[in-house]
Structures are given as structure tokens and as C-alpha cells.
Amino acid sequence: MKKEATNAFRQQWIEYVYGLQDRICKALEKEDGRAVFKEDNWQRGENGKGGGGHSRIMENGGVFEKAGVNVSVVYGHITEKMKQVLPVNEGTWFACGISLVLHPENPFVPTTHANWRYFEAHDNEGTVTHRWFGGGADLTPYYLFEEDVIHFHTMLKQAIDPFGQELYPKYKKQCDEYFSNKHRENEMRGVGGVFYDHLYLSSEEEAARLLAFQKANGDAFLEAYLPLVQKRKNTSWNSENKRWQEIRRGRYVEFNLLHDRGTIFGLKTNGRTESILMSLPPTVRFVYNYEPEPGSLEDKLLQACKHPREWV
Numbered sequence: 001m002k003k004e005a006t007n008a009f010r011q012q013w014i015e016y017v018y019g020l021q022d023r024i025c026k027a028l029e030k031e032d033g034r035a036v037f038k039e040d041n042w043q044r045g046e047n048g049k050g051g052g053g054h055s056r057i058m059e060n061g062g063v064f065e066k067a068g069v070n071v072s073v074v075y076g077h078i079t080e081k082m083k084q085v086l087p088v089n090e091g092t093w094f095a096c097g098i099s100l101v102l103h104p105e106n107p108f109v110p111t112t113h114a115n116w117r118y119f120e121a122h123d124n125e126g127t128v129t130h131r132w133f134g135g136g137a138d139l140t141p142y143y144l145f146e147e148d149v150i151h152f153h154t155m156l157k158q159a160i161d162p163f164g165q166e167l168y169p170k171y172k173k174q175c176d177e178y179f180s181n182k183h184r185e186n187e188m189r190g191v192g193g194v195f196y197d198h199l200y201l202s203s204e205e206e207a208a209r210l211l212a213f214q215k216a217n218g219d220a221f222l223e224a225y226l227p228l229v230q231k232r233k234n235t236s237w238n239s240e241n242k243r244w245q246e247i248r249r250g251r252y253v254e255f256n257l258l259h260d261r262g263t264i265f266g267l268k269t270n271g272r273t274e275s276i277l278m279s280l281p282p283t284v285r286f287v288y289n290y291e292p293e294p295g296s297l298e299d300k301l302l303q304a305c306k307h308p309r310e311w312v
Contacts, residue, residue: 035061140190
């Protein structure tokens with residue numbers, strides 16, 4: 001593939017990602033009503049020769065206890081550690097993506113995570129050998145409102161369906177399997193969403209189709225999540241609700257540090273630690289062998305995490 005075409009395609013994706021970051025941050029600030037995002041521009045490697053990114057973090061808001069919406073555009077030489085976790089050989093790599101995690105203060109408002117990314121691998125002559133998209137979005141409530149989960153999944157399905165009716169069920173199943181704590185008998189950290197990786201751009205036609213697919217997923221996020229915030233953010237809560245939220249946040253931390261491939265990849269490729277670990281919640285609680293009261297609202301949520309369901 002000609003280098004000029006590759007660079008033009010990259011630029012299309014980079015511009016989309018920065019535009020999406022702006023849209024999401026503006027919408028979240030409006031919804032929060034109190035806090036604003038602080039931007040932290042950073043460079044990777046010596047004199048920025050490995051690229052960099054724009055991290056936007058909002059803390060102690062009226063709705064969001066902590067929110068991060070990060071963009072990175074990074075590149076470098078393929079290392080031995082990268083070969084262990086990615087289908088790549090000798091040469092160089094390029095990656096660009098947006099990643100967000102939103103931790104609300106109110107235990108009745110769900111946490112959410114999403115990311116959409118693009119990756120290239122090149123041989124020693126600089127020719128592209130592999131390029132793919134990956135991404136997805138998932139929901140982590142602390143109390144189960146089935147209509148909220150149905151809405152979230154429905155919006156994701158509607159974004160994906162034009163590209164193939166078979167894709168949402170496939171990517172929903174992959175999400176259920178991926179965002180689970182294997183060390184806790186595959187207990188999910190939440191109620192899923194969609195997850196996909198290594199969608200290869202095998203031709204120019206496929207590249208255009210997958211770019212449109214990736215944009216459709218990114219564009220659907222605010223419509224999937226914000227109505228849930230609007231519906232639940234004024235629900236009254238007490239210290240026991242908060243305690244349960246922090247216990248479930250513990251499961252979130254366990255997954256991110258033990259199993260999340262993005263976290264592992266970032267740390268193994270000398271990524272920026274602050275940006276990688278911005279996904280962790282501000283307060284968390286680990287209670288030995290805690291089990292909620294059978295039949296309680298807390299137990300209802302736990303059962304949904306232990307036994308994945310079809311929501312659409």
C-alpha cells in the first residue's frame with residue numbers, strides 16, 4: 001500500500017478521534033453542571049519522537065466523581081514484549097485511539113467505559129503489514145435498572161446493524177467474555193455492551209467500510225449513555241449504597257489491573273502511566289468475602305454479573 005494513502009487514512013481517523021473527544025467532553029461538562037475538563041498534553045519518548053496525546057480529566061463534579069477522555073497518537077519500534085501480545089513481527093508500529101472511563105458519584109448512575117482504536121504494523125522498509133480497528137463500549141451499573149441496560153444495548157445494536165445483522169450478537173458475546181474476572185469464576189464487572197478487536201483492513205474497500213463502522217460506534221456513545229445519567233443522577237442515596245458501589249468498583253480495579261489488554265499493552269510499551277491508569281475509580285473498597293443479602297437490590301445486580309443475559 002502506498003505510504004501517501006496510508007498517511008491520508010491515518011489523518012482521517014486522527015481528526016475524527018479529536019472531534020469525538022471534543023463532542024463527548026462538551027456534553028459531559030454540560031451534564032455535570034459544575035466541573036470542567038482539565039487538559040494534559042503529553043509527549044512520548046525523547047522530544048516527542050514517539051508521539052503523544054491529550055488527556056482530559058474531570059474530577060469532583062456535580063455528577064462525575066472522576067471522568068477521563070483520552071486521545072493518544074503514538075508510534076515506535078516493535079519490541080519483544082509487543083510480539084508476545086500482538087500478531088506483529090520486526091519493524092515499527094503506529095496507534096491512534098480514544099479511551100474514556102466515567103465514574104459517577106451517585107451509586108444509581110452507572111459507570112461506563114469505551115474506546116475506539118486503530119493500529120498499524122510495518123516491516124523494516126516501512127511497508128504496512130497489518131492494520132486493524134478495535135473497540136467497544138460497556139456499562140457497569142451498581143444497581144440494576146433493566147430498562148437502562150436495554151436502552152444502552154439497543155443504541156449499540158442500532159449503530160452496528162447496518163454493517164451486518166450478525167455482528168451485534170457476536171460482539172455482545174465477546175464483550176461478556178472479555179470484561180469478566182476469570183479469577184472469580186468469570187463474574188462480569190458489569191452488564192456488558194460490545195467488544196471487538198483485530199478487524200483487519202484487508203483492502204481499500206474494507207478500510208472504508210470499517211472506518212464508517214468505527215465512526216458509527218463512536219457516534220452512538222452519547223445517545224446510549226447520557227439518557228441513563230439524566231434519568232438517575234438526582235436519585236437519593238445513602239452510605240450503604242455508596243459502600244456497595246465501592247465494593248463493586250473493587251471488581252473494576254481487579255479486572256483493569258489483572259486482565260485488561262489495553263492496560264497491559266500500554267504499560268509494556270512504555271505508555272504514559274497516568275493516562276493508562278486514569279480508568280481507576282477515585283475511591284474503592286475491598287471487603288473480605290462479601291456477599292450481599294440474597295434477594296436484595298445488590299444481589300440482583302450481582303446475579304446479572306454472574307449470569308450474562310440477552311438485553312435486546
